Amino acid sequence: MTHAGPAVTGALACALAFAVASPAARAQDSAALLAEGQALYETNCAICHQSTGAGRPPTFPDLRGNDNLSDPYLVVSKISQGLGNMPPFPTLSAADITAIATYVGTAWGNSYGGPTEEEVAAILAEFPPAEASRSIWDGVFTAAQAERGAQVYRAPCGLCHGTRLNGAPDDNDMVPGPALARQGFLRAWDGRSLGMLYTYTMSTMPQSNPGFLPPEDYAAIIAHMLAVSGASPGSEELPADPWELGHIRIGPEP
Template identity: 35%
Template sequence: MRINSKCLNLSLVLGLAACASSGAPAPEPAAPAEAAPEPAAVSSSALGFTSAQADRGRDVFRSACTTCHYSEEFNDQTFKRSWRRSSAGDLYDFIATAMPEDAPGSLPPAQYAEIVAYFLQMNGFEAGSMELPADADALSELSLAPLGG
């Protein structure tokens, strides 16, 4: 009985090996997926603000906003999580209609756009050669998704 069980086991192993082999060469292993490069900064062509506009925004922020706010509030993780699903138009509209708190909408539209440019620059968006328009509808096409967070 012992011989029969060895023969049976050998037959099963050989039979399974024959079924598993199709005679075709084994497929080549897939090339490892390349990791996506880490984005250093967002391209200016997507957002269109200038360094000069962001600098003016910093100056406006310092004169009109620092009574209540610190610059660091606008490039921390809370800010990024809050705005990453929004557009630059949403941010512009919020600032232009709610700030400064004691006189909402009191700044010229261009200054609100300058503040948005300043916030974008603080968050790693690269400046380019075109200024952000002072128009929430035009800015609504500009996603803040690269903020991540």
């Protein structure tokens, strides 16, 4: 019994110390989560919704004061599975989606907060598991598909992005668009997926009539972009499927 008092005192001291430290620790964890969420948002979301969250309505909704962000199931399912102009991000983990959802739910004056990682994991468990991710350097398109994409590319894309995909029009007065191949393109899209590129392209290109081409033509144009960037063809065509394309990463050659 003579040792019980000091033991209890020590336990209480530890508990009190934890209670005093935990608010600061929680604040530090929260700041780290928001920083991670912002970094992931800039890589995966800002190209459509902008860094300000303003989006480009109606194609890409404004996230500022958007009440849809109060529904954790809607937020998580749309990030993971995609919907409409929203590409799927099947390779993002529960921790990644938690960070993005928390950042979006608290940035730009929003007060929706975000789900816990456990809640996100429970929602993700309802959907098919993600496949192993691949790279654009893994032979993800065929030579014939890339050649077909080169033919399709000329009229709707070449005027603004150049016949050599360098973003410089050859002989016209059109405003040049960004480069669609080689190192500049690979750097701009580094870390993103072909699913994101495919959905974004269909939703916005060509500017005069977005989405007018058949889905297979958009996939063929992307195959052409990859071929011009130096990626080698394989035995299977690039699918016109955002979910499957979401598993293929863009980046410089390893």
